Amino acid sequence: MIFDKLKRLYIVFDSPEIDSPPVFSSGDVVSGKVVLNLSGESKVQSLKLHAEGFAKVHWTESRSAGSSTAYTQNYSDEVEYLNRREVLLQADNGEHTLLSAGRHEFPFSFQLPEETLVTSFEGKHGSIRYWVKVKLHRPWATVRKIKKEFTVIEPIDINTPALLAPQAGTKDKMARVWYRNFGQVSITAKIDRKGYTPGEVIPVFAEFDNATSRSVVPKAYITQTQTFIARGTMKQKQAVVATLSGDVVGAQRRETWHGRAIKIPPVGPSILQCRIIKVEYMLRDMPPIDNERLIRDQSVLCLELPLVMGTIPLHPFGSRTSSVSSQYSVNLEWLRMAIPEQPEPPPDYSSVVTDEEAERNITAPHPEEDLSGIMEHPLRAFVQEFRFRPPPVYCEIDPNPQPLNMRRRCMTC
Structure with a gap:
């Protein structure tokens, strides 16, 4: 009877944190070791x-070919992102290597492709997976195979102009039964930017105008749409990951959201670069009507604002939208006006009044006049004399400084 002297064969990835599995991205170096535990001497x-x-997709659809005939159609496709081979142990003479009993470690290291990879993903009709597979060949023994997966997350930096751009839209729909109109329902919504990261809060600015004779309940959803593509056919799976409900809006009434907060739960990043698998997010605003007969398909009233789930959060001072006040920029537009650090001096008198006008308004000195009856005339009669008087010369130094002792008394009073 032949006993297998191989007790254990496994793979260990190098990780900075022992308890957490390693995560890689394009261009990173994946390293680790293959461990063999032998109970005795063994030839390898x-x-x-x-x-x-x-990246692989696969699903099956049943189609009818007649009254009593049906057939099954399979859809599948795959895209390769990584294919690398490495020999960890090979006998020089091509026969075998004798290993003693005990523990043997064989380190490995390879670099992921520099071009953009795709984030790891598990879905109903497809997946994106990365793994390391090891094969152990021994004489007079079956080939031992082990496989261990690792995670790849491609960074998505939301601090880019495209993902920092505000998203807004408007949509309206006429509610009717047969040929009778019951009024119109309108939605206007805006969010500060397109890119967010899980755990952030999205302030939603929206206005729901209910001009119908029925009540509506404004709601906002964050949806995830998984798209699988194979042989020119598309399969989708949609799920709601977050919900925000408002108050009931009665007939002929309007409701406004001044930054209603909807929190993003822990979800995976967007996948937009894969040819056969896509993961997209959307913020949907829709006021469901309590009478379904008024709008048969209420999805046509749904306002959609695209979202991108990133992995690199917003920089604290990276842009105007990163500030707290930018979340309420709708009501604080005046903050965009820049205030100069130092005030500019007033314009020169000659640049305001022409020479001819100045000479015309300069009057010759008059002899002393009797001012005893000055208060008996209207005051505006004397205002004209001061219209073209030049302003004082601008100077940084106070021409009338206060005495030092007076300043001290003011500070103590």
């Missing part, structure tokens, strides 16, 4: 490592 022909990464 080779130990080979194979790193792979694929």
Whole structure:
């Protein structure tokens, strides 16, 4: 009876944190070791490592070909992102290597492609996976295979102009039964930017105008749409990941949201670069009507604002939208006006009044006049004399400084 002397074969990835699995991105170096535990001396022909990464989709659809005939159609496709092979142990003579009993470690290291990879993903009709596979060849023994997956997350920096741009839209729908109109329902919504990260709060600015004779309940949703593509056919799966409900808006009434907060739960980042798998997010605003007969398909009233779930959060001072006041920029537009650090001096008198006008308004000195009856005339009669008087010369130094002792008394009073 032949006993297998291989007690255990496993893979260990190098990770800065022992308790958490490692996460990589394009261009990173994946390193670790393959560990063999032998109960006795054993001959090994080779130990080979194979790193792979694929995006795969697959689903089945049943189609009818007649009254009593049906057939099944399979849809599948795949995209390769990583394919690397490495030999960890190979006998020089091509026969075998004798390993003693105990523990043996074989380190490995390889670099992920510099071009953009795709984030790891698990869905109903497809997945994006990366793994390391090891094959152990020994004489007179079956090939031992082990595989261990690792996670790849491609960074999405939301601090880019495209993802910092505000998103806004308007939509309206006429509520009717047959040929009778019951009024119009309108939605206007705005969010500060397109890119967010999980855990952030989205302030929603919206206005719901209910011009119908029925009540509506404003709601906002964050939805995730998974799209799988194969052989020119598309399969989608949609789920609601967050909900925000408002107050009931009665007939002929209007409700305004001044930054209603909807929090993003822990969800995966957006996947937009894969040819066969996409993960997209959307903020949807829709006021459901309590009478479904008025609007048969209420989805046509849904206002959609695209979202991108990133991995790199907003920089604290990276842009105007990163400030707290920018979340309420609708009501604080005046903050955009820049205030100069130092005041500019007033314009020169010659730049305001022409020479001819100045000479015309300069009067010759008059002899002393009797001012005893000055208060008996209207005051505006004397205002004209001061219209073209030049302003005082601008100077940084106070021409009439206060005495030092007076300043001290003012400070103590």
